[in-house]
Amino acid sequence: MFALELTADLTGVTNLRPVDTQEDPYYYSFRVQCTSCREVHDKWVDFDRFTTTDISKSRGEANFVYKCQNCTRESSATIKTAPKAYMAASPPTKQVIIEFECRGCELTEFRVSDKWVAEGVSGTVFNEVDLAEDWYDYDEKPGEEVSVKEVGWAIRRA
Template sequence: MYALTLTAELNGVTNLRPKDTAETPFWYTFTVQCTSCRETHANPIAVSRFEVNELSGSRGEANFVWKCKNCKRESSCSIKTSPKPYEQKEPPASQTIVEFDCRGLEFTSFSPEGEWLAEGLESGTKFEGIDSLQEGEWFDYDEKANDEFMPVNPRPMLQGLVNKEIEVRLKWGDTCYKGVLVSIDSYMNVQLTNAQEFIDQKFVSDLGQILIRCNNVLWIKGVNQGENADVKMKD
């Protein structure tokens, strides 16, 4: 038996889960390996709890049936129950989403592609069409709660600001930096050149080239782009 577990930092939402019904089945995407010869399937496979395939030799049915090209052994996988919602907790904790009864194969990696659902923590607002978990990040606006929660995935905006002047506000001390964005890395750490430091909107000093760790950042915007360009970042 294998369990798909999830650890997520949820801000303002709870009950994160795959949209998985008979009308709109969720396809759980994995890479798989044969437990007999250790051969890994060349391409990712997808398993749905609503698809049924026959096992050879009249041995019953399974949601996924695979015959290893290397050792010719037949393997199978079935999903026994519907997915369990991931509940908001502080601090975030690993929770089981769904379990798989695997025979002769094992999963080596999971890709969260597909549509996910969530609910507003206080408002109960229903959020559908969450399809950006492959990036590991998602945000939306809860009109009932009048609150924007978990603004994540700022990378596309930041990439568009490379070689342009930006303003970076820190989480504390009324401190911000202005300078030209040189680069960002995969962790969203920000490199500036011609940087200047401001505290409480007052100029403090010229710093030249600096690196700002992502977990220190409250928001980032292009200079002269206004408040609507703000992108908050969470550590």
């Protein structure tokens, strides 16, 4: 099992999470390494939690299935939980956003993609939070700036 952890400095917002519904899935983007030969896949791989692929020579299925180009071993990754919201904390703390079960591969690096949503402490919903860089907006209800800064990602064995 692998867990994707987020650390961020939230000001005026909380409940930060990816937009991830069956109608509008979030595509999780990773660098993947084969656990057999240690070859790192040469491209970023993107997969969502609603699409599955059959695993060959098995009755199972996974959200991501690939065959290593170096050793030809088949590997897979399955999203085990729905994404959890990152809650504001002072000081910012690492919080698990989502968990993956990997067989024959390791997730080594995460790249943020798509949009995230956050809720202002006033109740205002911000639907277009872009975590590729620091994000700033204005919450008209309290008349204050809101932000998500110093975003950090970590992948750890769970």
